[in-house]
Amino acid sequence: MSGAWATLPDVALAVSVVVRYRKAVTYGVHALLAALGARVEHDLRLGTTPEETARHIRDSEADRVLVLWSFYSPDAEAMAAELATVRSLSGGRGLHIAGGVHATAEPQQVIDAGWDLAGIGEGESTIIALVRALREDRPLTSVPGLAVRDADGVALRTAPAPQLPLDAFPSFTGRNGPIEITRGCRYTCRFCQTPFMFGGQFRHRSVASVREHVREMAGRGMRDVRFITPTSLSYGSSGPDPDLGAVEELLAGVKEELPPHGRVFFGSFPSEVRPEHVSPEAMRLLKRYVANDNLIIGAQSGSDRVLAASGRGHDTSPVRDAVRIAVEHGFRPNVDFIFGMPGESEEDQVRSLTLAADLADLGARIHTHTFMPLPGTPWRDAEPAFIPLATMAELDRLAQRGDAYGHWRKQAEHAVRLAETAKAYPRRTRRRRTT
Ligand code: SF4
Numbered sequence: 001m002s003g004a005w006a007t008l009p010d011v012a013l014a015v016s017v018v019v020r021y022r023k024a025v026t027y028g029v030h031a032l033l034a035a036l037g038a039r040v041e042h043d044l045r046l047g048t049t050p051e052e053t054a055r056h057i058r059d060s061e062a063d064r065v066l067v068l069w070s071f072y073s074p075d076a077e078a079m080a081a082e083l084a085t086v087r088s089l090s091g092g093r094g095l096h097i098a099g100g101v102h103a104t105a106e107p108q109q110v111i112d113a114g115w116d117l118a119g120i121g122e123g124e125s126t127i128i129a130l131v132r133a134l135r136e137d138r139p140l141t142s143v144p145g146l147a148v149r150d151a152d153g154v155a156l157r158t159a160p161a162p163q164l165p166l167d168a169f170p171s172f173t174g175r176n177g178p179i180e181i182t183r184g185c186r187y188t189c190r191f192c193q194t195p196f197m198f199g200g201q202f203r204h205r206s207v208a209s210v211r212e213h214v215r216e217m218a219g220r221g222m223r224d225v226r227f228i229t230p231t232s233l234s235y236g237s238s239g240p241d242p243d244l245g246a247v248e249e250l251l252a253g254v255k256e257e258l259p260p261h262g263r264v265f266f267g268s269f270p271s272e273v274r275p276e277h278v279s280p281e282a283m284r285l286l287k288r289y290v291a292n293d294n295l296i297i298g299a300q301s302g303s304d305r306v307l308a309a310s311g312r313g314h315d316t317s318p319v320r321d322a323v324r325i326a327v328e329h330g331f332r333p334n335v336d337f338i339f340g341m342p343g344e345s346e347e348d349q350v351r352s353l354t355l356a357a358d359l360a361d362l363g364a365r366i367h368t369h370t371f372m373p374l375p376g377t378p379w380r381d382a383e384p385a386f387i388p389l390a391t392m393a394e395l396d397r398l399a400q401r402g403d404a405y406g407h408w409r410k411q412a413e414h415a416v417r418l419a420e421t422a423k424a425y426p427r428r429t430r431r432r433r434t435t
Pocket residue numbers: 185186187188189192193194195230231
């Protein structure tokens with residue numbers, strides 16, 4: 001895909017933005033491109049393969065080519081290999097920047113892996129400032145939210161990027177996708193990258209802004225609306241309790257923007273709800289507005305000890321209630337469990353398997369995960385607990401019965417690789433800031 005040039009001011013250099021465009025990270029990339037949008041003149045090209053990305057870089061007639069990469073921690077190694085391919089196919093042209101949660105947590109690792117720059121934190125302000133700096137030929141150290149490589153290969157950080165209200169930028173423009181209604185999370189689950197990346201408070205998009213997104217999508221003929229949020233029923237709230245009035249205002253507003261056959265999906269993919277937020281009142285509210293027949297509920301463990309250690313902020317008691325209430329109101333709960341959290345004993349795993357089986361009997365499906373020591377989280381350096389064959393066999397049995405699904409075996413492989421990388425990059429090494 002390529003865009004047309006507009007007339008550039010005499011002083012400005014022409015900049016091509018080439019995106020290594022992958023399905024796994026489209027939501028974040030669309031938000032960045034929406035922020036950049038018409039604010040700064042640029043030529044945009046999307047590379048859906050390494051070869052297409054390299055071709056866009058080679059073919060660009062711009063003075064500068066900025067290549068955007070974004071990936072999650074488990075993909076970091078594969079993306080570094082792709083970067084080497086793209087560099088060799090494009091004759092070494094282009095300034096390559098990696099952004100997203102992995103780059104934010106591990107800028108030195110990203111620089112060592114071959115990227116020229118790491119984007120740290122929320123990328124909207126940074127991409128705007130970066131493209132402006134390239135056009136105006138200003139030093140990149142003036143751009144907030146970056147790690148830049150110094151002569152010794154050390155990642156030097158620039159000033160931090162601001163965390164702005166969510167309404168400052170759209171979730172997307174001219175495209176369709178889930179609308180980000182909340183960013184940041186007040187909970188502190190020790191395995192989760194969200195509070196670290198986006199801050200420990202909720203920032204909610206206003207209903208007016210959400211309606212604007214829906215209106216645009218409906219104008220393009222879209223009839224389904226989904227949302228991105230760390231915890232769906234926290235919409236509009238700043239504390240632990242749901243604000244159902246705010247949730248209703250949101251859902252009713254969205255419905256008003258949709259055609260009669262339009263559908264709203266809330267509390268299902270790509271978001272979830274916390275178990276203690278599932279109440280009969282909340283379920284009755286959702287039933288009035290939403291089209292999803294399932295709810296994704298985070299349980300994470302059947303052991304109160306492990307839940308307390310993980311900082312989840314709830315024990316197992318609301319989980320059974322949540323599943324029962326959701327089923328009573330016509331939702332099929334998909335319940336997330338994580339196996340192998342640090343310090344988890346075989347006894348804890350038995351408790352999780354028992355709870356999972358009980359929930360399946362109540363009508364839930366179990367979404368199984370393996371703990372991964374993710375960069376940026378308090379448990380980055382924690383040792384994953386051993387998952388014995390007996391536990392694996394039980395998870396397989398649940399899956400064969402159709403009661404469980406998930407990529408827990410693949411995640412176990414990622415966990416080993418992430419733990420090795422964490423050891424190679426001890427926390428708080430080689431961090432310096434530009435002046
Ligand atoms: S797991 Fe969910 S509730 Fe916990 S910190 Fe992450 S986003 Fe928040």
